[in-house]
Amino acid sequence: MSIKDDTKILQQFLKELPHDIAVKHIKTVKAIGKAENIQSTRVFRSTKQLSAVNAQLHNTLKQQSDSLGEEVIQDVKDEINTLIQTLTPKYQLGDKLQLVDGIEKIIFAEDNTHTTEKTTFQVEDGIVYLIDIWATWCGPCQNPMEHNQKMLEKNPDWQNKAKIIAISVDDDSDSVKERVNSKKWKSIEHYRFEKGWDDQNNLIKYLQLRGIPFVLLINKWGKIVYMGHPSKANLEEKINKEIAAEKEEEQTQTQEKAAENNNQQELLTKEQFKQVKDKLKELQPVLQDAKFEGIVQLQLQKENQWSHDGSKEVKKRSKLELSYDVNVAEEEKITAFLQNHWNQIPEELRVVKESKIRDPQRQVKEIKAKFQSHFESKGATISFPTTQITNLSLSQDKQEITGGDRHRFDIKCENLTLDTYKTGLDELREFTEQFEDEENEEIRETIEMIIEGLKSNVTLGEGKQFVTIDNYKKWGSDEFTSIEHTQGQVLVLDYWAKWCGPCVREIANNTDLIKQNQDKWGKAVRFVSLSLVLAEEAKEFMDTHQESQQYIEFYFPKEQRQKDATLYGVQYIPHYIIVDKFGTIRKVASVGNMKEVVNELINEEAPKKSLEQAQPVLLGQDAITQIKAILQSDETTDFIKSIDQQKVIAFDLKINSKQVGGDQYQFETVQLSYFVRDTQVEGLQTLLAKLYQIIPETSWKIDKTISKTITIKYPGAVCAVCQKDISKDAQQYYCHFKDEHVCTECAEFDDVTKTGMERYKYQDALIFINGPLSDLSVLTNIDDHKIGKNLKLKEGDKAEQSHPMMCNGCGGGAKGPRYISLNARPGRYRGGGYIDYCCKCFAELKNKDSERAKEIVAKDVADGMTIDSLFTRVLFNYGGYQAF
Numbered sequence: 001m002s003i004k005d006d007t008k009i010l011q012q013f014l015k016e017l018p019h020d021i022a023v024k025h026i027k028t029v030k031a032i033g034k035a036e037n038i039q040s041t042r043v044f045r046s047t048k049q050l051s052a053v054n055a056q057l058h059n060t061l062k063q064q065s066d067s068l069g070e071e072v073i074q075d076v077k078d079e080i081n082t083l084i085q086t087l088t089p090k091y092q093l094g095d096k097l098q099l100v101d102g103i104e105k106i107i108f109a110e111d112n113t114h115t116t117e118k119t120t121f122q123v124e125d126g127i128v129y130l131i132d133i134w135a136t137w138c139g140p141c142q143n144p145m146e147h148n149q150k151m152l153e154k155n156p157d158w159q160n161k162a163k164i165i166a167i168s169v170d171d172d173s174d175s176v177k178e179r180v181n182s183k184k185w186k187s188i189e190h191y192r193f194e195k196g197w198d199d200q201n202n203l204i205k206y207l208q209l210r211g212i213p214f215v216l217l218i219n220k221w222g223k224i225v226y227m228g229h230p231s232k233a234n235l236e237e238k239i240n241k242e243i244a245a246e247k248e249e250e251q252t253q254t255q256e257k258a259a260e261n262n263n264q265q266e267l268l269t270k271e272q273f274k275q276v277k278d279k280l281k282e283l284q285p286v287l288q289d290a291k292f293e294g295i296v297q298l299q300l301q302k303e304n305q306w307s308h309d310g311s312k313e314v315k316k317r318s319k320l321e322l323s324y325d326v327n328v329a330e331e332e333k334i335t336a337f338l339q340n341h342w343n344q345i346p347e348e349l350r351v352v353k354e355s356k357i358r359d360p361q362r363q364v365k366e367i368k369a370k371f372q373s374h375f376e377s378k379g380a381t382i383s384f385p386t387t388q389i390t391n392l393s394l395s396q397d398k399q400e401i402t403g404g405d406r407h408r409f410d411i412k413c414e415n416l417t418l419d420t421y422k423t424g425l426d427e428l429r430e431f432t433e434q435f436e437d438e439e440n441e442e443i444r445e446t447i448e449m450i451i452e453g454l455k456s457n458v459t460l461g462e463g464k465q466f467v468t469i470d471n472y473k474k475w476g477s478d479e480f481t482s483i484e485h486t487q488g489q490v491l492v493l494d495y496w497a498k499w500c501g502p503c504v505r506e507i508a509n510n511t512d513l514i515k516q517n518q519d520k521w522g523k524a525v526r527f528v529s530l531s532l533v534l535a536e537e538a539k540e541f542m543d544t545h546q547e548s549q550q551y552i553e554f555y556f557p558k559e560q561r562q563k564d565a566t567l568y569g570v571q572y573i574p575h576y577i578i579v580d581k582f583g584t585i586r587k588v589a590s591v592g593n594m595k596e597v598v599n600e601l602i603n604e605e606a607p608k609k610s611l612e613q614a615q616p617v618l619l620g621q622d623a624i625t626q627i628k629a630i631l632q633s634d635e636t637t638d639f640i641k642s643i644d645q646q647k648v649i650a651f652d653l654k655i656n657s658k659q660v661g662g663d664q665y666q667f668e669t670v671q672l673s674y675f676v677r678d679t680q681v682e683g684l685q686t687l688l689a690k691l692y693q694i695i696p697e698t699s700w701k702i703d704k705t706i707s708k709t710i711t712i713k714y715p716g717a718v719c720a721v722c723q724k725d726i727s728k729d730a731q732q733y734y735c736h737f738k739d740e741h742v743c744t745e746c747a748e749f750d751d752v753t754k755t756g757m758e759r760y761k762y763q764d765a766l767i768f769i770n771g772p773l774s775d776l777s778v779l780t781n782i783d784d785h786k787i788g789k790n791l792k793l794k795e796g797d798k799a800e801q802s803h804p805m806m807c808n809g810c811g812g813g814a815k816g817p818r819y820i821s822l823n824a825r826p827g828r829y830r831g832g833g834y835i836d837y838c839c840k841c842f843a844e845l846k847n848k849d850s851e852r853a854k855e856i857v858a859k860d861v862a863d864g865m866t867i868d869s870l871f872t873r874v875l876f877n878y879g880g881y882q883a884f
């Protein structure tokens with residue numbers, strides 16, 4: 001399809017358009033760093049939108065475009081549709097206001113009743129109108145409405161010369177009526193859009209209304225002379241000026257002309273433009289070869305402008321435009337591209353439209369600095385100490401120790417009050433919001449980290465230092481003050497509200513408690529109740545609770561839903577915050593036994609040390625190198641491999657160190673968590689001893705789990721129940737708790753849900769030995785925690801199998817006895833649970849040579865299941881049993 005074809009259709013449309021609207025035909029040709037070809041797009045755009053007066057024409061154009069036949073290809077239809085979109089009618093200054101429909105008039109009667117009447121609104125010539133679109137729920141709309149009423153009262157001479165019309169977007173007229181009555185806004189004429197904020201209403205639609213309050217000023221000739229926010233203009237002055245006007249003032253659209261002039265500058269000669277096109281073709285493969293990450297593109301544009309009479313004028317032949325938005329890693333490549341190619345193009349033929357090199361590290365620095373300086377101006381000091389974290393973990397396949405160093409910054413701050421935190425962040429919102437797009441993920445995370453860090457410095461969590469709470473006044477006082485902690489005094493804060501039953505009861509209880517302990521507690525403890533409701537609303541309560549006021553200080557907030565309550569996580573009330581003598585928050589939310597808690601705290605002699613705190617140690621950086629060397633040595637690897645035959649070791653070492661000058665590092669935490677079996681402890685101790693030589697044991701925080709293991713004797717001599725000789729029986733049972741063997745007949749029973757369980761000596765904890773065994777190692781290193789609890793049903797209780805399980809053999813969610821393999825999935829309880837079987841599959845497994853048994857085993861070979869595996873039997877769910 002050639003250009004001729006779309007311009008031919010365009011000609012038809014042009015004829016219909018008002019003379020002052022021209023149509024631009026914009027052709028854009030692009031070469032994009034990652035794309036293989038040069039891409040070309042064409043688009044039609046009107047030089048301005050249709051006026052709302054011509055709304056009907058827009059419909060006609062739409063119909064015409066819809067009726068374009070099949071001979072017109074889709075691309076052209078799309079172009080025409082874009083054009084029609086850019087013509088969407090909109091009220092412009094100087095437009096005559098059209099009839100407003102879809103509204104109702106609200107008529108107020110003397111007796112404060114009101115009626116509504118479906119109507120339309122049309123301005124009358126000779127009268128100046130101010131139309132105010134508002135709603136009762138819109139906060140910023142209320143002052144302008146008040147101002148409207150005042151203007152009318154102040155200017156009685158406006159009568160018959162100027163009117164103020166308010167049209168509400170409220171969903172019902174009752175709320176409008178109530179507001180107007182209570183505010184006495186009766187000089188204004190009131191209307192309401194029948195469907196509330198309805199985008200299809202002709203006024204809302206053609207104003208393209210996005211927000212309220214919104215006013216229109218209409219001159220005596222019915223034309224719009226002002227549109228916008230009421231407070232952005234001196235309306236009274238404007239109305240007076242319009243009343244006095246003797247002839248219509250020409251409305252000019254200066255902005256558009258300026259924009260047009262701007263474009264004029266980009267008109268290369270035909271010859272130059274040809275060079276630009278050639279350059280684009282030449283550079284396309286260069287861009288492609290460079291394989292830029294991010295956006296790098298070259299573009300050129302040609303604009304033809306078609307006027308109403310069908311004449312065409314070239315408005316733009318652009319220079320070659322370069323835009324890039326890349327990560328700092330691409331900087332070298334971009335520089336090379338600029339030097340070797342871009343700068344070789346004659347200067348008058350090229351222009352850089354966008355040049356963004358994103359450097360997250362630099363930005364992170366800038367962001368930190370921004371937060372620091374901003375909060376510093378508010379009296380708070382923020383610092384970002386860097387911590388080096390060395391992480392050493394056993395690899396997934398347990399073949400080596402892996403890990404490396406990472407740096408993390410912490411957020412420390414001093415003098416950060418709640419108020420500073422909240423207002424500081426509010427003020428920085430505009431700054432932080434600019435990073436909300438996807439490309440700035442790293443920056444966004446940094447900002448979130450900083451905000452979280454700051455928050456944790458003000459949040460009143462347990463163990464945190466108490467922060468002064470501002471903006472409360474004591475009952476009976478008019479002065480707002482702060483709630484502070486006094487050293488040596490226990491402070492009990494209680495968030496409450498007079499409408500909360502439990503809160504009121506607690507206040508009564510606390511009053512009694514303080515009264516009873518007055519001699520002992522005295523000034524050692526201070527009770528402060530922080531109300532969520534304002535003092536004005538609590539008068540009755542306070543009057544009827546005089547006694548409590550002798551023991552509890554009652555404070556009331558400056559505003560409802562004050563930010564301290566939000567920040568301190570007050571969700572349910574009563575909500576306590578208890579601060580110890582040393583200023584540390586010790587309890588948050590609910591307090592079980594107030595008396596006990598207070599007594600304990602007033603008797604404390606010294607600040608409670610956190611148990612988690614290991615002793616910090618100062619060492620050189622080479623300490624980490626040494627530790628790594630030990631862990632990565634062949635010796636260590638061999639040791640780990642040897643004990644990992646049983647797949648049960650876990651080893652995770654984390655060293656946080658902070659550089660404190662020169663080569664000195666302060667090791668803040670040396671955190672080791674490991675899981676080993678008791679049989680492996682010795683070897684591990686040898687390894688740890690080497691590490692302790694570098695960092696003393698007292699400086700480690702160790703989280704260890706040592707799993708107990710047992711070895712099963714096999715075969716047993718006699719059955720502990722029937723005393724028969726079982727030394728020749730391949731299959732038998734063993735009770736670890738009694739160290740006894742049992743024959744299959746005495747151990748196996750299946751009427752577990754029936755009564756008479758007391759007949760059986762062993763109800764739980766029997767281990768089945770599936771002999772004859774070819775691999776005797778199944779008898780050793782059995783994890784103790786996998787063996788049943790040795791429980792017995794209480795007399796009269798009925799056995800029940802309700803512990804959920806899914807059989808590894810048949811996949812059934814079976815009830816009945818459950819048989820857990822003691823050899824497969826050794827070690828800790830894992831996410832996938834144990835390998836266990838229902839009684840049917842267990843019966844199959846006992847028949848070791850059968851195909852089915854081999855099949856069942858084969859499924860879980862990877863998890864260590866073998867045909868020789870032992871099983872523990874779990875008969876019941878846990879609970880309702882006694883130890884045996």
Ligand SMILES: [Zn+2]
Nearest residue numbers: 719722743746
């Ligand atoms: Zn027996």
Ligand SMILES: [Zn+2]
Nearest residue numbers: 807810838841
């Ligand atoms: Zn099964």
